[in-house]
Amino acid sequence: MLYNFKEIEEKWQRFWQENSIFKAKHSPEKKKFYCLEMFPYPSGKIHMGHVRNYTIGDVYSRYQRQKGYEVLHPMGFDAFGQPAENAAIKNKTKPDDWTHKCIEWMKVELKKMGFSYDWERELSTCDSSYYKWNQWIFLKMFERGLAYKKASGVNWCPSCSTTLANEEVIEGECWRCHSPVEQKELEQWYLKITEYKERLLEDLKQLDKWPPRVIAMQSNWIGKSQGTEIYFRLKDSDKVITVFTTRADTIFGATYVVLAPEHPLVKEIIRGRPQEKEALTFIERVSQESKISRVKEDVKKEGVWTGAYCINPVNREVILVWIADYVLMEYGTGAIMAVPAHDQRDFLFTKEHNLPMRIVIKSPGHQVTRSPEEMREAYEGDGLQVNSGEFDGLANQEAKIKIAQWMEKEGMGKIVTHWRLRDWLISRQRYWGTPIPIVYCPKCGIVPVPYEALPVELPEDAPFTGEGGSPLGKVKEFVDTVCPKCQEKARRETDTMATFFDSSWYFLRFCSPQDENNPFDVKEAKYWMPVDQYIGGIEHAILHLLYSRFFTKFFQDLGMIDFHEPFKSLLTQGMVLKDGEVMSKSRGNIVDPDSIIQKYGADTLRLFILFAAPPETELEWDDRGIEGAFKFLNRLWRIQDNLKEKADLQVYRALHKAIKKVTADIEEFKFNTAIAGLMELVNAIYQSGADKEVFSQLVVLISPIAPHFSEELWQGLGHSESITRAPWPRADESLLTEENITIVIQINGKHRGTIVVSKDIAEEELKQRCLNEPGIKKWIEDKPAKKIIVVPGKLVNIVI
């Protein structure tokens, strides 16, 4: 007979809700545990990725609760964003209605999985009670000069008709719709995340419970590099071109200088020269090109001569000034010194345009660097300096430092630290987001909305079509306002905030989600924060985690919290695949969690998804595997019908072995082997039977994984309290040590047999026993043992 999962799961979900079993209480006498999974975008349906993410978090939360911690395990919705606008256009509804409907559907599905959330703390970022505090945070940043407005070339997605952050441009394409991204000049709001770059980099060292690859990704993104700025004075002018290089050792080989087409000096340099027209045409063409072609094609490097010359400060040589598309304004100073002999990009450009080249570093043995004519590619390796004045003969790594110091002393340049991290562009020309709380007054200029006037609410209706400009700009009653300073007529900012703003501090809001006076209650945050365990997808390794760390440091500077990192420990779970590919709508290989729940129940789904692979690796979906998980639960279920008065000692041993293994494995998120341990215990019980005590303990061990199932069995065993209150079992070490142990015998490292001996056997006696073992003697014959290695309790290796 199969267990009735449908009835049982509904019954216990109702019980948990009615008795507020998972309510998190601020209990100063108890140690807390804050377990958080990345909150979802409410698309309406949960997918297997959610199931995996939230099952991992749920097992861990339930386990910590049974270990005696006061657990905070909240859930909410990252509810602003573009899909709601698209859906609204398609279905002729309001984004607000669509989003709230989706949240309701999604909650039903999450509850069906039996996740142990404290639903009283639920929040949605699209509610004004939440986004009011986005505006509050923005104003605090504005006051401190951390939110500022700047006109600049921005990444523009023509299809979404909105700006994109650098982080949202993937290989020149929009991260959302994959359209080629264009450049556009706009007035935009930025957050000065660069103000925190040192701390964001430095504090990575303390995150010892984060995956090393995430640390590496963040560190690369912040991108600190040491280098030198070098000043090239224009010939017959006092203008100076500043270039950035990490290879000061190659300065004597700089044979020309290249500017980015957008470089501010370009127009001035070419003015009135014969080359002006050609150069302008070139600049025009490059600016028309989307970033995609400038970045993707690494073959053609195009450029033109400006007609101007400048002077290499180290050797007074007069060299050409060029413009080329492969030099980017966004990086460094927007200008480079070209060292064709020792930089591959410069080398290719030089060959293309027949420019001069000089070797200044000799490769060992000189094979590669005999002469410029013979070189097939740039030599980027180490070697000895040549053609470098007084630095000739030095190893280039040493020369790099000496030359930089010398240039700094002589005023030819400056040693600088360069960062890759840019300020964060948060303006979006979208409706469904947090309005930026700013008013433009003809008299007073940019005026922040006063705190007491928050929230600036989103108007219910806006004519958004998905095309052109900010939809809020078309809502007259929203735009028209009075200046908070002078009470004259003024207009509101019509851009909204990027949704990453919303998710950069939601973990703090969960500490006191109903607080009406502050973004979060300082005392509550002091108790619950930081998050002890954070779980989510690797795709958020850079953006979301970096922004959250930035906000946390900002709150620390406001004096609202006394820690500087939000997430103590981080787990990044792997993707769910079907037939070796990521599950996605376009591939049509989606397995709907709800259909699995219908067929096998949530406990089976939870069990399978944990058993099929370790959390951090990819998981291959397998229909037969889910069948196996279901069979196992039924096999365990049947034990209750055949309980003995007293189980054998070996079953007790098996139980305590399982307790030890399951506990250790859950601590390390090795759920797959924890379940294997439970299966071994069940197999042992099928060999010689269980009694009530053994079975009870087994049910507690599996309760974080299959909670409904365990509650039902627990009640059947006569317990009146919920199993979520049952303390986690402790392994009895005395039952784990055996009287007799099996020792492996090796000869020259090869496995040749085993021997069973008392666990207290003396080393000498053990050696003799092994040498005299009949199966071993034939291998030794009369050869003397050169050496005998004994690993206590495990093995003996006889070397002959």
Added chain:
RNA sequence: GGGCAAGUGGUGGAAUGGCAUACACGACAGACUUAAAAUCUGUUGGCUGCAAGGUCGUGAGGGUUCGACUCCCUCCUUGCCCACCA
């Protein structure tokens, strides 16, 4: 081009210096059954052997070690992230 993972039976995976393949899926066989399903019990890396056993075997090659899936070096393959980054 740079960085980080990973590569083990028919399949998912286990073992992080000490019996390679735990646990499961699949397959095969037996018990129960009129029969099937379900359930229970076995067997299940390759080669060789009637058997006991032997021998090979963790992407390839080398090294360290009494002993290597595990550590080191070189290479190959796959995945992920970053990238005209000066």
